[in-house]
Amino acid sequence: xxxxxxxxxxxxxxxxxxxxxxxxxxxxxxxxxxxxxxxxxxxxxxxxxxxxxxxxxxxxxxxxxxxxxxxxxxxxxxxxxxxxxxxxxxxxxxxxxxxxxxxxxxxxxxxxxxxxxxxxxxxxxxxxxxxxxxxxxxxxxxxxxxxxxxxxxxxxxxxxxxxxxxxxxxxxxxxxxxxxxxxxxxxxxxxxxxxxxxxxxxxxxxxxxxxxxxxxxxxxxxxxxxxxxxxxxxxxxxxxxxxxxxxxxxxxxxxxxxxxxxxxxxxxxxxxxxxxxxxxxxxxxxxxxxxxxxxxxxxxxxxxxxxxxxxxxxxxxxxxxxxxxxxxxxxxxxxxxxxxxxxxxxxxxxxxxxxxxxxxxxxxxxxxxxxxxxxxxxxxxxxxxxxxxxxxxxx
Ligand SMILES: Cc1cc2nc3c(=O)[nH]c(=O)nc-3n(C[C@H](O)[C@H](O)[C@H](O)COP(=O)(O)OP(=O)(O)OC[C@H]3O[C@@H](n4cnc5c(N)ncnc54)[C@H](O)[C@@H]3O)c2cc1C
Numbered sequence: 157x158x159x160x161x162x163x164x165x166x167x168x169x170x171x172x173x174x175x176x177x178x179x180x181x182x183x184x185x186x187x188x189x190x191x192x193x194x195x196x197x198x199x200x201x202x203x204x205x206x207x208x209x210x211x212x213x214x215x216x217x218x219x220x221x222x223x224x225x226x227x228x229x230x231x232x233x234x235x236x237x238x239x240x241x242x243x244x245x246x247x248x249x250x251x252x253x254x255x256x257x258x259x260x261x262x263x264x265x266x267x268x269x270x271x272x273x274x275x276x277x278x279x280x281x282x283x284x285x286x287x288x289x290x291x292x293x294x295x296x297x298x299x300x301x302x303x304x305x306x307x308x309x310x311x312x313x314x315x316x317x318x319x320x321x322x323x324x325x326x327x328x329x330x331x332x333x334x335x336x337x338x339x340x341x342x343x344x345x346x347x348x349x350x351x352x353x354x355x356x357x358x359x360x361x362x363x364x365x366x367x368x369x370x371x372x373x374x375x376x377x378x379x380x381x382x383x384x385x386x387x388x389x390x391x392x393x394x395x396x397x398x399x400x401x402x403x404x405x406x407x408x409x410x411x412x413x414x415x416x417x418x419x420x421x422x423x424x425x426x427x428x429x430x431x432x433x434x435x436x437x438x439x440x441x442x443x444x445x446x447x448x449x450x451x452x453x454x455x456x457x458x459x460x461x462x463x464x465x466x467x468x469x470x471x472x473x474x475x476x477x478x479x480x481x482x483x484x485x486x487x488x489x490x491x492x493x494x495x496x497x498x499x500x501x502x503x504x505x506x507x508x509x510x511x512x513x514x515x516x517x518x519x520x521x522x523x524x525x526x527x528x529x530x531x532x533x534x535x536x537x538x539x540x541x542x543x544x545x546x547x548x549x550x551x
Pocket of ligand 1: 250283286293315318319368525528530533534535
């Protein structure tokens with residue numbers, strides 16, 4: 157198994173896993189999420205529970221210790237987790253992007269080396285593509301991996317590395333000779349700094365964020381870090397194929413973001429439904445003012461459309477074929493809809509929505525990340541438009 161579709165998962169088993177996680181979200185995540193998020197504190201207990209459920213290996217094939225779930229089930233799990241605490245969906249995202257890169261583009265020896273520890277969550281991974289001047293414009297990245305004997309020596313500054321401090325494995329995109337972008341799988345010590353015995357150092361600096369808190373996103377400095385040549389993803393055949401591998405795995409990342417957006421939108425919608433039936437003005441619940449009920453009808457309709465698009469993209473990805481247009485459409489639509497629903501929910505909450513007493517302010521702060529991360533809405537439109545021209549070309 158490498159590039160093909162995952163084996164079919166018994167629908168009853170998939171439902172049971174999703175229901176178990178949904179119950180845990182109701183009982184343990186929702187009551188505690190705002191506390192962690194407002195304090196910007198890493199939710200260790202929740203992450204340990206996700207490990208116990210096997211979620212760090214949920215889409216890693218069974219032969220490497222994962223659960224081997226299909227990506228539709230993955231999207232349903234991410235929705236459930238994110239309606240409780242969106243940052244938890246991010247803990248899984250970069251980890252599974254890197255795992256998927258290794259599954260799809262690694263050699264058999266590399267799969268055996270890294271996937272079992274990734275599958276259990278014993279080691280967590282971060283994905284490091286972006287830099288200060290290379291976000292949308294990925295090809296202009298400057299981090300360099302220079303060959304030296306049996307090693308590569310890495311120098312440069314990466315930006316926006318989510319999970320970057322606590323991760324023990326980095327999926328790092330760097331320029332190799334002739335400006336070819338290659339991917340390296342680097343083992344590191346979790347923590348703010350690390351000096352490998354082979355030489356060099358890695359230091360991280362935390363970035364303060366509007367939302368998506370409780371989970372670190374860091375700037376990462378690589379100073380003469382020596383990495384064995386065998387750590388190039390795909391070994392020497394992987395030379396120059398790093399961006400290709402990253403963009404392929406980002407299809408999964410975009411499905412994750414779409415599912416996170418659906419989760420937050422659902423939480424915002426459900427909070428508004430609850431509030432609208434309790435809050436009274438002019439002698440009746442605000443739900444009985446038709447303008448509010450119609451807002452909620454619109455929110456519910458958009459939420460349902462977003463979920464269907466997300467699931468449709470996950471099904472396409474499950475077929476093991478290129479799904480960048482579907483993943484891009486789902487990411488674009490779900491994130492923009494989530495932003496609308498979060499704002500509408502805040503409006504329905506009136507002044508209370510603007511306070512930290514109610515979680516809607518967290519949903520409102522969290523949704524812009526889904527518009528920006530894994531490629532902005534504008535970049536999704538570029539991806540979609542390119543595919544449309546190929547599909548409908550008239551010359
Ligand atoms: C909280 C957070 C976590 C992140 N985590 C990670 C991570 O773990 N790993 C990682 O590698 N990256 C990560 N990122 C980076 C993220 O993917 C980038 O921020 C994103 O791709 C946008 O890049 P940029 O910030 O450089 O914006 P820019 O590329 O500078 O874009 C600025 C604006 O210009 C627009 N724009 C750019 N080019 C075009 C164009 N050709 N046509 C039209 N409009 C255009 C953009 O849409 C945007 O509106 C994270 C970002 C954030 C905020």
